Amino acid sequence: xxxxxxxxxxxxxxxxxxxxxxxxxxxxxxxxxxxxxxxxxxxxxxxxxxxxxxxxxxxxxxxxxxxxxxxxxxx
Numbered sequence: 001x002x003x004x005x006x007x008x009x010x011x012x013x014x015x016x017x018x019x020x021x022x023x024x025x026x027x028x029x030x031x032x033x034x035x036x037x038x039x040x041x042x043x044x045x046x047x048x049x050x051x052x053x054x055x056x057x058x059x060x061x062x063x064x065x066x067x068x069x070x071x072x073x074x075x
Contacts, residue, residue, distance in 0.1 A: 004037065011038060014047040029055045 003011060017025045031037045032055045038044055046054045056062050064075040 004032075007039065007042065009042055011042060011044045012047065013044060016046070016048075017053055032056075 048054065054062060066073055066075045
């Protein structure tokens with residue numbers, strides 16, 4: 001979450017919830033979705049094994065890229 005303070009144009013969230021308890025995960029997800037979290041001028045790549053770890057949904061403009069057996073595809 002500290003990486004967001006500098007407002008980088010690209011944010012990479014790699015296994016971002018690892019090591020966090022449930023309360024911290026909920027707080028971080030809320031922060032990411034608020035106006036002060038990730039702005040419209042920023043892009044976010046969420047790297048995860050689990051789709052439900054992505055804080056945003058398709059209705060919010062999420063584009064999925066899936067890597068399966070070494071091959072990538074837009075899902």
